Amino acid sequence: MKQDTGTIIGVEGQVVEVNFSGQQPAADEVVVVEEADKARMVVYATAGENPIRQAPSMTAGGQGGRYYCVALERVETLTRGMTVERTNEGMKFPVGRELLGRAVNVFGEPEDGDGEMRTLERWLTKKPASPYDSQAIIEKVMPTGIKVLDFFVPMSWGGKMGLFGGAGVGKTMLLREMLHNLVGETGSTRSTRGTPKSAGATGQAKGMESTGSTEGDPSAAGRRTGARRTQDDHVERGRQADLMSLSRLSSEGSEDARVEGDRLDGQKTVSVYAGVGERSREGQELYAALKESGALPGVAFILGEMGHNSARRFMTAFAAVTLAEYLRDAMKKNVLFFMDNMFRFAQAGNELSTLMNTIPSEDGYQATLESEMASLHERLSSNADAVISSVEAIYVPSDDLLDQGVQAVFPYLDSMVILSRDVYQQGLLPAVDILRSTSSSLDPELVGEKHYETALEARRVLKEAERLSRIVSLVGEAELAPSDQLLYQRAQKLRNFMTQRFFVSGGDGSAPRLPIETLVDDVADLLKGKYDTVSAEKFLYIGTLKEIVPKAQGGSLVTARVERASY
Secondary structure, eight states: OOTTEEEEEEEETTEEEEEESSBOOOTTEEEEEGGGTTEEEEEEEEOSSSSSOOOOOSSOOSBOOEEEEEESSOOTTOOTTOEEEEEEEEOEEEESGGGTTOEEOTTSOBOSSSOOOOOSEEEESSOOOOOGGGBEEEOOEEOOSOHHHHHHSOEETTOEEEEEEOTTSSHHHHHHHHHHHHHOTTSOOOEEEEOEEEOSTTOOOTTGGGOOEEEEOTTSTTOOOOOOOOSSHHHHHHHHHHHHHTTTOOOOOOGGGOOTTOTTTTOOEEEEEEEESSOHHHHHHHHHHHHHHTOGGGEEEEEEOTTSOHHHHHHHHHHHHHHHHHHHHTSOOEEEEEEEOHHHHHHHHHHHHHHTTOOOOGGGOOTTHHHHHHHHHTTSOOBSSOOEEEEEEEEOGGGOTTOHHHHTTGGGOSEEEEBOHHHHHTTOSSOBOTTTOEETTOOHHHHOHHHHHHHHHHHHHHHHHHHHHHHHHHHOGGGSOHHHHHHHHHHHHHHHHTOOOOGGGTSOOOSOOOOHHHHHHHHHHHHTTTTTTSOGGGGTTOSSGGGEEEOSSSSOEEEOOOOOOOO
16 A cells, blocks of 8 residues: 555544554545545645644654544545545645635635636645734724614724634524625725734834734715725736726725725725534525625635535635635735624534544534634634634523633634513614623724713613613503603613614615714714614614604604614
């Protein structure tokens, strides 16, 4: 037998046990079964006598042995005794601008029926994160176009936001609306700027004078990006190719967003959507919606739906991150990374671990859960050339936020949005639990003093109203003291004002996306009592409070008729 081959000695689910008689394979190395239509597998862990299996060394060498491999394709054709051939290389994913506007699987093969595509490069899907001193922090808030998030749970460019919730509370809908708002109806966005800070110990970014961040502003719906300026021939060629493939985009300038010395002036933002373990219907609906709106050319879909085996679902997340890194590093594009669903990624790793009979850790999850989460999230970082901003939907089993699969995601997030079933049942959509949702970006240095102080006061009012609601449920609102009644009613109006119609839910999409400054002013006016004479129902599903106008006669306040959103 050749030194670079092995023999299948067992198959259980998607896990194939292989005995290598020669050199030991490297971790994450791809091996192929020629007798089974070149079925591809990835070396995952050793299968020795020790029940706690450790991953093999990244450097091949020494004598072989028994190893667990995860099959990325169907295992029905695999049998004991088949020969497994090593490729001496890790799993690679095809990258390139050709993937923008396409839907592919974990191998980069088209899933959208639009024909084959030609890519020139293939990057390793499993590799270390960027060096710590090369990463940068962007001090600029990202407007999402969703009122409750922009005001209470802001997200910064290059940050990570998690959408936590049980089944059927609107995680995917919220993520889809954010993608629609941020990518834009035409696939182009207005540029804004932030100040990068190095993540190194000294806090000084290398090349600070010539670095920056460029991202889309979803508040400028329908506005198109300006002319592209480049720093080298490579970037120029890439941008010219983009302009040819996205010929419908115009070149209106963005003079108000320019900053002298910004290397990324006028750069278009692109998006990567990773569908991991979710319904294929949801990915298809999002693909069709973006195609209809004209935003599809700026979005790449990497799909590993729930119908696929656990190995493909697990590797799909790493393939999507690989493409995001390519867009950031090779094409100098700012990337909006969307993942639906991060919990399914953890679940896929747990399924593989169970098939290998490894000793489970907390809540029955794999002992390697934390390291798997780290290997994925730490690669979603920003540098001096471009940023990766990520939004992740995280399913919460049994609405239990203490589940270990959910807890493993928390350390990597800057903003945590908690979706509540109780709020959803009240018809307040998006069903965000404001008091449980948090963001490290709600900082006066980032959002400004007025926004920060107004948000704190709004939270205080909502918190006090939550206490009063227990009294109201027992004796009624009329029994409250006048000052408490006023506070309770303002809290109701504030919560109703945070409701919003979603474009992707099939609504008319006519409600404008408010600039954050206008939103802050509206909330401040509400808390000061400017709208105390208006009933709480008038605040449901409106845009700005300017929609509430005084009658010509009578002096009372009314609001225009607003249809409830269809979710």
